[in-house]
Amino acid sequence: MEAHNSTQLETLVHQQLRECSPVFLALADPIRQDIIMMLTKHDSLNVAQIVERSPMSRSAISHHLKILRQAKLVTSTKIATEIYYSLDIEGPVQLLKDFLATTDRIIEMKTDGAE
Incomplete structure (x- = not known):
C-alpha cells in the first residue's frame, strides 16, 4: 500500500515539477528578477518605464516580459497605446507551494520507511 502511495506521489511531484518549470526558467534570470523587484514597488509599469530603470534595451526588456507573462508571473493591460505590466504571482506561488x-x-514517507 505504501509503495503505491509513494508511486502516486512521485508521479504527482513529477507533474508538478513540469508545471513549475516555466516559473523556474523565468526566475533564473537576473534581469527578470530585477523586473519583478521593480513591479513589487509599483502597481504597474510600461516598457519605457522599465527600460528607464534598467541597463537593457527596449527589445530585451520586451523579451524578458514575454517570458514573465508566459510563466504567469506578470499580467499586461493595454491603456490607450501603452501596455502596462503588473505583478501577478499568486498562481505561480501556489504551484511552487504544492510542489x-x-x-x-x-x-517524510521515505524517512518513515527507513526507520
Missing part, C-alpha cells in the same frame, strides 16, 4: 508540499510528503 514543495508533495516533495515534503515523499521525503
Whole structure:
C-alpha cells in the first residue's frame, strides 16, 4: 500500500515539477528578477518605464516580459497605446507551494520507511 502511495506521489511531484518549470526558467534570470523587484514597488509599469530603470534595451526588456507573462508571473493591460505590466504571482506561488508540499510528503514517507 505504501509503495503505491509513494508511486502516486512521485508521479504527482513529477507533474508538478513540469508545471513549475516555466516559473523556474523565468526566475533564473537576473534581469527578470530585477523586473519583478521593480513591479513589487509599483502597481504597474510600461516598457519605457522599465527600460528607464534598467541597463537593457527596449527589445530585451520586451523579451524578458514575454517570458514573465508566459510563466504567469506578470499580467499586461493595454491603456490607450501603452501596455502596462503588473505583478501577478499568486498562481505561480501556489504551484511552487504544492510542489514543495508533495516533495515534503515523499521525503517524510521515505524517512518513515527507513526507520
